[in-house]
Amino acid sequence: MDNALRLQYLEAMGIDIWVPRAAPAPDRDEQLLIDNAAPEAAALAPTDHEPAQPGPDNWESLQAEVAACRKCALCETRTQTVFGTGNKQADWMVIGEAPGQSEDLQGQPFVGKAGQLLTEMLRALGLAREDVFIANILKCRPPGNRDPKPDEIDACHAYLQRQRALVQPRIILAVGRIAAQALLKTEAPLARLRGKVHTLDETPVVVVYHPAYLLRSLPDKRKAWMDLQLAMKTYTEG
Numbered sequence: 001m002d003n004a005l006r007l008q009y010l011e012a013m014g015i016d017i018w019v020p021r022a023a024p025a026p027d028r029d030e031q032l033l034i035d036n037a038a039p040e041a042a043a044l045a046p047t048d049h050e051p052a053q054p055g056p057d058n059w060e061s062l063q064a065e066v067a068a069c070r071k072c073a074l075c076e077t078r079t080q081t082v083f084g085t086g087n088k089q090a091d092w093m094v095i096g097e098a099p100g101q102s103e104d105l106q107g108q109p110f111v112g113k114a115g116q117l118l119t120e121m122l123r124a125l126g127l128a129r130e131d132v133f134i135a136n137i138l139k140c141r142p143p144g145n146r147d148p149k150p151d152e153i154d155a156c157h158a159y160l161q162r163q164r165a166l167v168q169p170r171i172i173l174a175v176g177r178i179a180a181q182a183l184l185k186t187e188a189p190l191a192r193l194r195g196k197v198h199t200l201d202e203t204p205v206v207v208v209y210h211p212a213y214l215l216r217s218l219p220d221k222r223k224a225w226m227d228l229q230l231a232m233k234t235y236t237e238g
Contacts, residue, residue: 059088062162066139071155074140079104084135084163092127093169097178098138098148109134117211125232133167137182153182171235172203176210194227197234204238206231
């Protein structure tokens with residue numbers, strides 16, 4: 001390090017060094033002072049290359065990330081991503097499987113016939129769609145409405161985690177087998193998952209039938225109503 005740069009460091013530390021116009025070479029003690037002070041001053045000197053600290057997560061940045069996501073092959077076949085909708089500070093979070101054709105076209109979850117039935121299920125609990133936050137395990141529609149693949153669920157996992165962290169729901173409704181299995185990390189069948197209260201990161205989870213299934217199996221609507229009552233009981237007692 002040249003002497004001029006050393007003097008700049010010393011000045012930054014508030015150490016004044018008098019240098020005569022015809023400066024002789026510094027004696028041994030002065031050289032030791034300069035050499036010992038320079039590294040300390042360098043550590044205190046400001047830099048333009050310090051890494052920026054990440055700010056708190058927010059809905060705008062998360063939604064932009066989802067819209068531009070190319071983590072899996074579904075980005076090649078989607079019309080648009082389906083981020084989620086509803087009250088972003090809701091007590092209730094409804095998590096389904098994946099967008100279908102109507103959702104893919106409109107960019108909103110649960111908007112087809114199954115979505116209409118979900119609206120009625122929520123209304124039976126005294127809730128409007130605007131009162132809850134609705135999202136899916138996947139943000140893109142699988143071609144032909146096939147079941148999500150494990151790598152696709154993994155690719156979207158962090159997005160859903162961040163949504164849950166932002167909403168901070170008091171209860172989660174896992175809608176259908178695939179959503180329940182993915183959330184609870186289990187391969188247990190729906191029959192063993194429904195009818196009881198599970199926990200996800202200290203948040204109670206109640207598994208309910210998917211509305212699309214109920215449209216094909218009307219007798220199970222009674223069981224679905226029992227699951228919804230369990231969810232409401234869990235919420236009110238929590």
